[in-house]
Amino acid sequence: MQAREPNPSLTKTGNMGSVPLLPETAHHCRAQADITRWIVRAAKERNLQVLATTHSLETVDHFLAACSEHSVEFGLHHTELKDGVLTCRGVGRNDARVLMDMGVDPRCAA
Amino acid sequence: MPPEEEPFPAIVCEGDTDRTVLEGLAAKGVLRPTTIYPKRGERGGLTEQVKGIRALVNFGARGLIVARDLDEAPDGPALLRRLAHDLGAEAKVTSEQPPLLEFKGCKVALVPQGLPGDALMKKYSVARHAIDDFLLRLLEQSVGERPRLFSDEAARDRAFYKLGEVRELMVRQDYKVNKSKQLVFLLKAMGGYAVSDAMLARQLVEGTSEQTLRLVFKPLTDDVNASLQVLGCS
Numbered sequence: 001m002q003a004r005e006p007n008p009s010l011t012k013t014g015n016m017g018s019v020p021l022l023p024e025t026a027h028h029c030r031a032q033a034d035i036t037r038w039i040v041r042a043a044k045e046r047n048l049q050v051l052a053t054t055h056s057l058e059t060v061d062h063f064l065a066a067c068s069e070h071s072v073e074f075g076l077h078h079t080e081l082k083d084g085v086l087t088c089r090g091v092g093r094n095d096a097r098v099l100m101d102m103g104v105d106p107r108c109a110a
Numbered sequence: 111m112p113p114e115e116e117p118f119p120a121i122v123c124e125g126d127t128d129r130t131v132l133e134g135l136a137a138k139g140v141l142r143p144t145t146i147y148p149k150r151g152e153r154g155g156l157t158e159q160v161k162g163i164r165a166l167v168n169f170g171a172r173g174l175i176v177a178r179d180l181d182e183a184p185d186g187p188a189l190l191r192r193l194a195h196d197l198g199a200e201a202k203v204t205s206e207q208p209p210l211l212e213f214k215g216c217k218v219a220l221v222p223q224g225l226p227g228d229a230l231m232k233k234y235s236v237a238r239h240a241i242d243d244f245l246l247r248l249l250e251q252s253v254g255e256r257p258r259l260f261s262d263e264a265a266r267d268r269a270f271y272k273l274g275e276v277r278e279l280m281v282r283q284d285y286k287v288n289k290s291k292q293l294v295f296l297l298k299a300m301g302g303y304a305v306s307d308a309m310l311a312r313q314l315v316e317g318t319s320e321q322t323l324r325l326v327f328k329p330l331t332d333d334v335n336a337s338l339q340v341l342g343c344s
Contacts, residue, residue: 078169089170098158098165103149106169 029058036062040070057105064097078106119173119341120145121221121334122162125154126308128177128223128241134315140323141331142338144175156182160196167216173341174216175334179240180224181289189222208336219337223330234277234293242290242307247326248314249297259301269300276300 027035036059043050054060060076067074076099077090091099099106121144123129129148135141147162148154159176166174176193183189190209194201201213209220224239225231230250231243249259250270260266276296277287287293291307298310305313315323324331 076169091165091168095165095168098161099169101150102147102162102165104147104166104169 029062032056032059033062033065037066037069039063040066040072044070044072055107057100057107060096060106061100064093064100067093068097076106119175119338119343120147120166120171121175121177122147122159122166123177124156124159124179126306127245127311128179130308130311131241131244131315132177134312135323135327135331138315138320138323140320140327141334156196163197163213163218167214171216173219173343175219175221175337175341177221177223177241177334179238180222180226181238181240183222185226186220186222190220193218193220205340208333208340210340217341219340221330221333221337225329231290234274234290235288236290236293237288240289240291241311242294244327244330245294245311245314246290246297248318248322249294251322251326259297259303269297272300273297 039050039052040063042048052059052063064074064076066072074093074096075090076092076096077088079086079088096106121132123132123146125148129146132141132146136143136146147166148158156178159178163174163176178189178193180186180189183192186209187206190203190206190211194203194211197211197213197218201211201218203211204217209222211218211220223241223243225243225247226239228243228247230247231239234246236243236246250266260269273293273296277293280287294307294310297303298305303310318326
């Protein structure tokens with residue numbers, strides 16, 4: 001099944017607005033791949049930075065693949081709220097690819 | 111819901127066979143359960159291991175155990191220096207015994223894999239030591255256990271006698287036979303046991319009693335336990 005292009009109004013935010021994205025909700029993983037590819041392509045065309053949050057490893061994998069395909073920068077960040085302190089750690093595309101290929105689950109790896 | 115936090119610290123090994131052995135030992139209760147990378151088969155070898163360590167450290171790891179075959183260095187300290195060299199200028203050796211280095215704020219404990227000085231390795235002139243040393247030892251020790259390469263002690267003794275003969279023939283033909291991996295391969299061929307090294311490792315560890323595993327892998331498990339202690343995991 002092919003994912004439909006998102007609502008055209010979402011594509012007209014220019015480089016000022018923010019777009020709520022829920023690529024992992026109730027989609028077949030192939031549709032997720034189509035959606036993430038579309039997001040990355042649209043972001044590149046409009047010179048946008050996209051912040052996407054997810055609990056889905058497949059979504060991370062799709063974003064990594066799409067960013068590689070379109071030569072777009074990618075950062076993988078893990079945020080954690082513990083004892084009232086929010087911490088964030090992150091890696092770039094190359095390290096993210098290595099982690100995923102090693103089978104590291106970035107949601108819980110220390 | 112996010113998954114539970116993984117046991118810490120993780121062990122980063124070289125490839126499939128190493129991971130299979132370590133996971134098997136953990137499943138049998140011989141080794142403390144922990145996360146072992148790489149979990150997938152496609153990433154193996156020293157270069158990929160170094161990439162993996164760097165990525166884990168960049169992602170915030172503060173303690174790692176690195177399991178490496180002794181085939182690239184004569185002893186633990188030399189292997190530790192080699193690992194530090196591979197990781198680059200930011201890696202500093204902090205202790206040779208137990209082998210420990212610091213890399214970008216992460217403590218990296220090294221577990222050298224192999225059985226240098228073991229009588230069986232000497233008998234077959236194994237000079238480049240690796241995890242396969244333990245498999246060779248296991249094949250020699252675990253008679254009657256699964257997989258049944260040798261049905262009884264006599265069959266095992268015959269196979270190891272023939273192994274010596276084949277090795278001699280190959281050396282005379284200028285083949286370099288100095289790794290236990292090669293000897294295990296020959297034993298597999300002699301026993302008609304056509305499985306991959308990793309599969310043989312898995313079946314051997316799964317099919318061997320906990321008591322035998324504890325005996326054969328004691329040098330390795332002692333090193334892993336020492337590494338866990340030095341990383342603050344009692």
